[in-house]
Amino acid sequence: MKGKLLFLMRLRGILQKETLQILRDPSSIALAIVMPMVLLFLFGYGVTLDADHIPTALVDDDGSSVARELIARFDLSPNFELLPTRTMAEAEELIRNRTAHAIIRLQSDFSAQMLSGQEAPVQLIVNGIDANRARLIQGYVRTALGNWSSMRLARGETAGLPAVMVSPRVWFNESTESRNFIIPGLITLIMTLIGILLTALVVAREWERGTMEALLVTPLRRIEILIGKIFPYYILGMLGMGMSVLVAILVFQVPFRGSVPALLLFSSLFMLASLGFGLLLSAAIRIQFVAAQVSIVAGFLPAFFLSGLIFDLESTPLPIQVISHIVPARYFVDISHTLFMAGDVWPVLVPGGLVLAAMAIIFLRLAYGNITKRLEK
Amino acid sequence: MSSPPQITPQPAETQAKGILLVRELCKSFSDKNKPEVKALDSVSFVVHRGCITGLVGADGAGKTTLIRISAGLLVPTSGSVTVLGRDSIADTLEIQSRVGYMPQKFGLYQDLTVAENMTLYADLQGVAGTERTEKFTRLLQMTSLGAYTGRRAGALSGGMKQKLGLACALIKSPEILLLDEPTVGVDPVSRRELWKIVNELVERDGIGVLVSTAYLDEAEKCDQVVVLHEGKVLAEGTADAFIKPMAGRTLLLDASPDRNLRTIYTHLSGRADVVDVTIRSGKVRTVLAEKVDATTLTDTLGPITTHQAQPTFEDAFMALIPRSDHQHRPSSVGSTHPGHDQDEIVRADNLQKLFGTFEAVKKLTFTVRRGEIFGLLGPNGAGKSTTFRILCGLLPASGGEISVAGHDLRRSRARARSRLGYMAQQFSLYGQLTTRENLGFFGKAYGLSGKRLKTRIEWAFAEFSLAKWADTPAGALPGGNKQRLAMAVALLHEPDILFLDEPTSGVDPFARREFWLRINTFAEQGTTVVVTTHFMEEAEYCDRMLIMSQGDTLAFGTPTEIRELAKTADTPHPTMDDAFIALAEGTVITPQSAPATPMGEGKRP
Numbered sequence: 001m002k003g004k005l006l007f008l009m010r011l012r013g014i015l016q017k018e019t020l021q022i023l024r025d026p027s028s029i030a031l032a033i034v035m036p037m038v039l040l041f042l043f044g045y046g047v048t049l050d051a052d053h054i055p056t057a058l059v060d061d062d063g064s065s066v067a068r069e070l071i072a073r074f075d076l077s078p079n080f081e082l083l084p085t086r087t088m089a090e091a092e093e094l095i096r097n098r099t100a101h102a103i104i105r106l107q108s109d110f111s112a113q114m115l116s117g118q119e120a121p122v123q124l125i126v127n128g129i130d131a132n133r134a135r136l137i138q139g140y141v142r143t144a145l146g147n148w149s150s151m152r153l154a155r156g157e158t159a160g161l162p163a164v165m166v167s168p169r170v171w172f173n174e175s176t177e178s179r180n181f182i183i184p185g186l187i188t189l190i191m192t193l194i195g196i197l198l199t200a201l202v203v204a205r206e207w208e209r210g211t212m213e214a215l216l217v218t219p220l221r222r223i224e225i226l227i228g229k230i231f232p233y234y235i236l237g238m239l240g241m242g243m244s245v246l247v248a249i250l251v252f253q254v255p256f257r258g259s260v261p262a263l264l265l266f267s268s269l270f271m272l273a274s275l276g277f278g279l280l281l282s283a284a285i286r287i288q289f290v291a292a293q294v295s296i297v298a299g300f301l302p303a304f305f306l307s308g309l310i311f312d313l314e315s316t317p318l319p320i321q322v323i324s325h326i327v328p329a330r331y332f333v334d335i336s337h338t339l340f341m342a343g344d345v346w347p348v349l350v351p352g353g354l355v356l357a358a359m360a361i362i363f364l365r366l367a368y369g370n371i372t373k374r375l376e377k
Numbered sequence: 378m379s380s381p382p383q384i385t386p387q388p389a390e391t392q393a394k395g396i397l398l399v400r401e402l403c404k405s406f407s408d409k410n411k412p413e414v415k416a417l418d419s420v421s422f423v424v425h426r427g428c429i430t431g432l433v434g435a436d437g438a439g440k441t442t443l444i445r446i447s448a449g450l451l452v453p454t455s456g457s458v459t460v461l462g463r464d465s466i467a468d469t470l471e472i473q474s475r476v477g478y479m480p481q482k483f484g485l486y487q488d489l490t491v492a493e494n495m496t497l498y499a500d501l502q503g504v505a506g507t508e509r510t511e512k513f514t515r516l517l518q519m520t521s522l523g524a525y526t527g528r529r530a531g532a533l534s535g536g537m538k539q540k541l542g543l544a545c546a547l548i549k550s551p552e553i554l555l556l557d558e559p560t561v562g563v564d565p566v567s568r569r570e571l572w573k574i575v576n577e578l579v580e581r582d583g584i585g586v587l588v589s590t591a592y593l594d595e596a597e598k599c600d601q602v603v604v605l606h607e608g609k610v611l612a613e614g615t616a617d618a619f620i621k622p623m624a625g626r627t628l629l630l631d632a633s634p635d636r637n638l639r640t641i642y643t644h645l646s647g648r649a650d651v652v653d654v655t656i657r658s659g660k661v662r663t664v665l666a667e668k669v670d671a672t673t674l675t676d677t678l679g680p681i682t683t684h685q686a687q688p689t690f691e692d693a694f695m696a697l698i699p700r701s702d703h704q705h706r707p708s709s710v711g712s713t714h715p716g717h718d719q720d721e722i723v724r725a726d727n728l729q730k731l732f733g734t735f736e737a738v739k740k741l742t743f744t745v746r747r748g749e750i751f752g753l754l755g756p757n758g759a760g761k762s763t764t765f766r767i768l769c770g771l772l773p774a775s776g777g778e779i780s781v782a783g784h785d786l787r788r789s790r791a792r793a794r795s796r797l798g799y800m801a802q803q804f805s806l807y808g809q810l811t812t813r814e815n816l817g818f819f820g821k822a823y824g825l826s827g828k829r830l831k832t833r834i835e836w837a838f839a840e841f842s843l844a845k846w847a848d849t850p851a852g853a854l855p856g857g858n859k860q861r862l863a864m865a866v867a868l869l870h871e872p873d874i875l876f877l878d879e880p881t882s883g884v885d886p887f888a889r890r891e892f893w894l895r896i897n898t899f900a901e902q903g904t905t906v907v908v909t910t911h912f913m914e915e916a917e918y919c920d921r922m923l924i925m926s927q928g929d930t931l932a933f934g935t936p937t938e939i940r941e942l943a944k945t946a947d948t949p950h951p952t953m954d955d956a957f958i959a960l961a962e963g964t965v966i967t968p969q970s971a972p973a974t975p976m977g978e979g980k981r982p
Binding site: 006009010012013014016017020021024025209210211213214215216217218219220221373374375376 | 473481493496529
């Protein structure tokens with residue numbers, strides 16, 4: 001009984017200390033609150049894989065009402081910013097001086113060809129320097145033309161198109177906004193950062209300032225050190241996660257279709273795995289500078305590149321795919337995408353969750369084994 | 378070496394009373410890239426209840442390792458430490474709940490307040506309820522920290538941090554207290570207070586204390602002293618037992634018309650029958666080797682007044698350590714002393730430095746004469762580092778005039794810099810470059826080349842005995858050799874004036890002696906030296922000094938003049954420490970404005 005009381009008292013002491021340190025140290029607040037917000041807004045606004053308002057030169061040699069109707073379609077689309085030009089030469093000049101990224105040209109026989117039921121070609125010239133954007137523009141133009149044709153067909157009018165048509169339906173991310181894909185993934189990155197970098201840094205700081213030595217000679221047990229280092233940062237990480245989710249939903253209008261309990265459950269598992277990994281790293285590091293470097297290389301970069309957050313893992317070489325399986329972020333990126341855009345799809349969530357749980361247990365166990373009450377190993 | 382008491386096997390009876398038993402303790406550290414280091418080699422001694430046991434030795438003697446093993450932080454290679462009847466390794470947790478330990482850095486959380494730090498350690502030690510309340514009241518009263526409970530530990534002065542660290546170690550009323558160099562980097566006032574608290578604890582609660590220290594005067598405050606040298610116990614006994622055999626071997630020498638203090642000092646340092654020479658209280662203090670007739674000194678020095686001095690533990694310690702380990706003989710001492718020029722090489726007039734609205738240096742006026750050793754002293758935060766950096770041209774002054782070696786620092790900083798040498802407080806050479814490469818690089822940076830550079834590097838190897846380390850990376854140089862190299866680099870371009878920032882902090886007594894001897898030699902040869910230090914006794918080596926406090930001049934003058942300030946009926950012969958304490962406490966009245974010239978020749982009304 002007495003032992004239990006002492007245990008609780010020691011635990012209270014170390015938890016209180018960690019909490020006060022977090023609250024008073026501007027660098028942990030910055031890392032847990034400011035950094036996620038900067039990342040969210042930077043990625044949310046700055047890095048979009050879509051292209052909107054593409055300046056496009058338009059050459060209408062036809063001038064008929066049919067042509068004008070098609071031009072109106074392009075004009076209304078959020079993807080294009082039309083720059084009407086009179087001659088092709090003028091349009092080419094716009095591409096050369098980079099005012100326009102593409103030229104859409106309706107030839108003089110456009111309406112005549114179409115109304116006679118023949119193929120009515122629309123010429124598209126794209127600046128191919130940025131291959132990715134060029135492909136996007138092609139897609140947008142094709143979609144706009146397709147939509148226009150199907151509308152005409154629906155009205156019973158002729159459309160200069162082949163008989164077979166693809167009619168696309170996009171599931172889960174109906175508006176095909178890349179932001180809806182990036183932001184849930186970003187939350188993974190933020191939690192990795194808090195979990196690994198913050199724990200590694202605070203442990204190294206205790207060594208640097210000599211407080212670790214003083215802690216080690218108290219009757220503090222190893223399990224109490226573990227809990228003391230995990231719990232406060234678990235809370236901090238979950239707060240960062242919660243805040244990021246709120247900003248995602250409220251500011252960036254990302255749909256959230258899963259349930260809150262599922263989010264809490266799976267993000268807790270991921271957070272614990274990250275914290276365990278961070279603590280494991282910190283066992284070997286006693287200098288803050290090194291702690292920051294190692295956690296960026298061993299924690300942040302894999303979470304960024306090997307989690308499927310930015311790059312589709314299935315198109316990467318096999319060895320990279322194999323390596324990616326030991327990165328906890330990989331599983332949580334999947335879970336997070338599912339929860340945000342598809343909902344509680346248990347067959348997807350449970351296997352990932354089990355892997356995360358296993359990783360959390362392994363990392364925490366290893367971290368516990370590496371906590372020492374002595375100065376040398 | 379027959380005089381000091383030797384280790385005698387402890388009778389069984391005393392072992393029973395001992396609360397900390399060190400038996401045949403060995404500890405080696407091995408690193409892949411380095412040869413194995415034997416930090417402790419078969420060390421045995423006993424700490425008793427109600428006694429203070431002092432662990433004395435130079436840096437690297439093994440003091441910290443021994444204390445850490447006692448606290449269960451390190452595992453011995455062989456041998457054992459038994460604390461309160463329990464083995465330090467088998468029963469670590471049990472020991473840790475009954476032992477108070479204060480590490481060198483005090484172990485305080487900077488972001489937590491005084492009260493929060495104490496609460497944390499009370500929680501960890503399981504002290505609760507009324508016991509806690511009583512304990513806190515008593516500790517706060519004892520450490521006079523009651524008024525600062527809401528202040529963050531990071532904002533406390535060094536002395537207050539040290540007392541808070543002690544309070545945290547005492548929360549559980551430990552039966553034994555382990556203190557690892559508790560007074561390093563702390564001003565003399567705080568050092569005295571700490572010893573007062575420790576003494577009270579021992580007398581009232583009868584606890585046992587094991588304290589390591591590099592301050593040799595503190596050994597005299599211990600009931601029992603264990604001298605460690607290179608991991609071995611050299612001798613053990615009461616401080617008196619160490620001091621007694623020294624009777625008659627300690628002499629004070631006055632300056633004579635032909636010989637000033639500095640020449641006597643350098644002369645004696647070169648003699649083989651002299652164990653130790655220092656300058657203390659305006660006299661040269663020397664310890665003779667055994668069976669040396671004091672009259673032989675006059676043979677070489679000419680007529681000179683000598684007095685018998687009260688031997689101290691420090692004398693005994695210096696006599697104890699094997700000579701070859703620490704002796705540095707000045708290589709070339711010019712027999713002719715150039716005498717102090719009245720030429721003023723540094724002139725500061727109304728010097729002021731603002732950081733935002735904070736006035737770090739307030740209207741400082743002083744001069745440094747060519748060829749003198751000028752000390753800049755004061756507690757942390759006094760503004761001495763700021764002043765120092767302005768003098769070296771590293772910081773621009775906010776106001777006032779300043780010239781160094783004839784150049785106005787505000788206008789021709791680069792030209793002034795080429796005339797000065799600077800040795801930073803921290804080791805600031807390239808650790809991966811060898812000694813030779815460092816010398817080469819810095820020599821070129823100062824504009825030396827070709828034959829002259831080569832000659833100067835050869836000079837540095839000879840003067841600082843660095844030749845055998847020429848191809849060792851600077852980062853791997855042992856002990857005092859880093860200090861030597863740093864000084865060699867600062868002197869490579871033969872500067873007129875040498876700036877040394879806390880050159881002796883973290884350096885053991887031997888290295889400090891060697892260092893001051895060198896400085897003396899350079900000053901003899903006409904180099905001006907400006908030095909900051911927090912060791913008050915070192916102020917005695919300065920020709921003149923400026924004591925600062927809170928950006929202001931506290932006192933300015935020769936060592937004799939400063940000491941005279943603290944002269945009272947109780948202390949007719951005050952030491953530098955006394956003077957500093959008196960100045961800091963404000964018990965002596967100093968002239969309000971900074972004097973531009975030194976105060977009268979040691980005579981105060």
